[in-house]
Amino acid sequence: MPANSLPTCGFIGLGSQGAPMARRIVDAGFPTVLWARRPASLDPYRDTAARFAGTVEELGATCHVVGLCVVNDDDVREMAGRLLPSMRSGSTLLIHSTVHPDTCRSVAEHAATTGVRVLDAPVSGGAPAAELGELTVMVGGDERVLAEVRPILDTFAGLIVRLGEVGSGQLVKLINNSLLVANLGLADAALQAGAALGIDRQSLVTLLKASSGRSFALDVRARMETPAGFRHGGALLRKDLNLLSEILGADDGSAIRLTAAAQGFLAAAAAGSSSNRP
Incomplete structure (x- = not known):
């Protein structure tokens, strides 16, 4: 991530929980790029500073940190498969979805071959806690990477706990x-x-x-x-x-x-x- 400026954040998965998480990141002043399958999901952000990517790959190439809050394992695998080839070495993928730990481990192994870091970081509290910035974030992965992205997580989290290596957050x-x-x-x-x-x-x-x-x-x-x-x-x-x-x-x-x-x-x-x- 850039040393003297705010990292550009990407977010995919603007559902009932992901939408307020992304909004908290935008409102905190982080440069933010969004992508959604349905253009209507982007409507609440049209009066904000957020930018919209035309493709998943464009978002991946633009951002230093990407949050993924999609529904299931297949969605995580699909989005990661499209993001990782375009993400720059040293960037970070945060998996906020609740999925099988092995899915996160597999994505992390693939990401490591291109220098992308992965944290599994599922959240608890639902939309109300996300709107208030009071989500609990359960993190698996390198503590140094967590320290780097913590200011982003702090925008929507009330408690962030590292639990071990990648997959531990999901467990x-x-x-x-x-x-x-x-x-x-x-x-x-x-x-x-x-x-x-x-x-x-x-x-x-x-x-x-x-x-x-x-x-x-x-x-x-x-x-x-x-x-x-x-x-x-x-x-x-x-x-x-x-x-x-x-x-x-x-x-x-x-x-x-x-x-x-x-x-x-x-x-x-x-x-x-x-x-x-x-």
């Missing part, structure tokens, strides 16, 4: 998301227990949120009329839980317990039913 993100969905399953079961016992739902929620049974997952579940409202989110969390179980092994006790706690809620969310469940 911790999978643990985090698996715990979230397990806790959602337990919160859902608690609300069902209250309904079965004839306890007013809102009174129960108010009491639990002020007591030792409180949790972030309870807050999330309490905002849903039924698990059917979480069909898309449930599918993403199931994917992450399945990935963690695959990595740990099907017979691993921790994977079994997390899955058991989550499966009732995930099944209800996948069914998309507007039943009378609490």
